[in-house]
Amino acid sequence: MKVDGKPYRTIWLNKDRWSVEIIDQTKFPHRFETVTLRAMDDAARAIKDMLVRGAPLIGATAAYGMALQARIDPSDEALTAAYERLHATRPTAINLKWALDEMMKALRNFPPAERAKRAYDRAAEICEEDVAINQAIGRNGLELIKAIAAKKKPGEPVNVLTHCNAGWLATVDWGTATAPIYMAHDGGIPIHVWVDETRPRNQGASLTAWELGHHGVKHTVIPDNTGGHLMQHGLVDLCIVGTDRTTASGDVCNKIGTYLKALAAHDNGVPFYVALPSPTIDFTIDDGLKQIPIEQRSGDEVTKLTGITKDGRIETVDVVAPGSPVANYAFDVTPAKYVTGLITERGVVKAEKAAIARAFPERA
Ligand SMILES: CSC[C@@H](O)[C@@H](O)C(=O)COP(=O)(O)O
Numbered sequence: 001m002k003v004d005g006k007p008y009r010t011i012w013l014n015k016d017r018w019s020v021e022i023i024d025q026t027k028f029p030h031r032f033e034t035v036t037l038r039a040m041d042d043a044a045r046a047i048k049d050m051l052v053r054g055a056p057l058i059g060a061t062a063a064y065g066m067a068l069q070a071r072i073d074p075s076d077e078a079l080t081a082a083y084e085r086l087h088a089t090r091p092t093a094i095n096l097k098w099a100l101d102e103m104m105k106a107l108r109n110f111p112p113a114e115r116a117k118r119a120y121d122r123a124a125e126i127c128e129e130d131v132a133i134n135q136a137i138g139r140n141g142l143e144l145i146k147a148i149a150a151k152k153k154p155g156e157p158v159n160v161l162t163h164c165n166a167g168w169l170a171t172v173d174w175g176t177a178t179a180p181i182y183m184a185h186d187g188g189i190p191i192h193v194w195v196d197e198t199r200p201r202n203q204g205a206s207l208t209a210w211e212l213g214h215h216g217v218k219h220t221v222i223p224d225n226t227g228g229h230l231m232q233h234g235l236v237d238l239c240i241v242g243t244d245r246t247t248a249s250g251d252v253c254n255k256i257g258t259y260l261k262a263l264a265a266h267d268n269g270v271p272f273y274v275a276l277p278s279p280t281i282d283f284t285i286d287d288g289l290k291q292i293p294i295e296q297r298s299g300d301e302v303t304k305l306t307g308i309t310k311d312g313r314i315e316t317v318d319v320v321a322p323g324s325p326v327a328n329y330a331f332d333v334t335p336a337k338y339v340t341g342l343i344t345e346r347g348v349v350k351a352e353k354a355a356i357a358r359a360f361p362e363r364a
Helices: 040-048 055-072 076-087 095-107 112-149 178-186 203-215 224-232 258-268 353-359
Strands: 011-013 020-023 034-037 158-162 191-196 218-222 238-241 245-247 252-255 272-275 304-308 314-318 331-334 341-344 347-349
Touching: 011 055, 011 112, 020 055, 034 040, 034 055, 040 055, 040 076, 055 076, 055 095, 055 112, 076 095, 095 112, 112 158, 112 178, 112 238, 112 272, 112 341, 112 347, 158 178, 158 224, 178 191, 178 203, 191 203, 191 224, 203 218, 218 224, 224 258, 238 252, 238 258, 252 258, 258 272, 258 331, 347 353
Parallel strands: 158 191, 158 238, 191 218, 238 272, 272 341
Antiparallel strands: 011 020, 020 034, 245 252, 252 331, 304 314, 341 347
């Protein structure tokens, strides 16, 4: 997508054809800075410290992490250690394991001397595939938005609610939840997005709002607890969120708070869609509540807030009563029964085992 008129992706190979550039997402929304990854460990730290985040981008960064390792030491031992190190960075998004497995599959049967080139080629393919998948998700989700727009008065916007950031910053490009939104906007359909701020890290307020604003999409940032009220008053036509891991039976794990939005949507008859690329489906599990590991993060994310002062200084302040214990669960699980449909690269699929298996027979 474009930033101030210049096309960007979230991750790319530098002119030297080996070092990898990423956008440092911890600096948003106040600064646009990029960081160079020169070794596997740089990639692991970028994922762990959330310079990159969002399930597909975590996978793409891990893929390049393996390529950086293969360039320095392509031995079986070094690649296995790199796999373990990268895999341990974040537990919930399954795209991480998917991308690492893809890299191992691509490298395993080749002599060490050929592995670096193959690794860079496969990492680049994973990025290209992600872009193509998100465009397909966009086209499929666009049909849902068009159907709602067709019932509106001329000029009346379709109101979409989204949670966290499943936008282009969470993927290589386009985003999952945002791809249909960008396509609707670009196609002249009036659209307005309610952006959940998404405490504690504020991915909605700092990332989704930033990217929608730069693309000219009308949006309003709302405190996380507002969605239910808006739905009760007919101000949300549909919800579209992303996911970090979806089970073979359609349970959806996404940023903490997604479940509450799904409950509110269910109670108010608002369609609740989840946009996802197939690498986010974990075909090895069926029960999202019991089987998906939920990342627990530092309490500092809850007790502190970072922002910019009037004179341009970035400052962090405490917002919780000193000494109070805090809990910081990063994700929750929305059971399949609350999901209206999964917007995938192969169409809108029912959130149930047989339908998912029919759509992706080669993986089920
Ligand atoms: C297309 S991104 C889907 C999800 O990864 C996204 O909704 C999300 O929850 C991101 O969480 P984050 O903790 O910022 O990595």
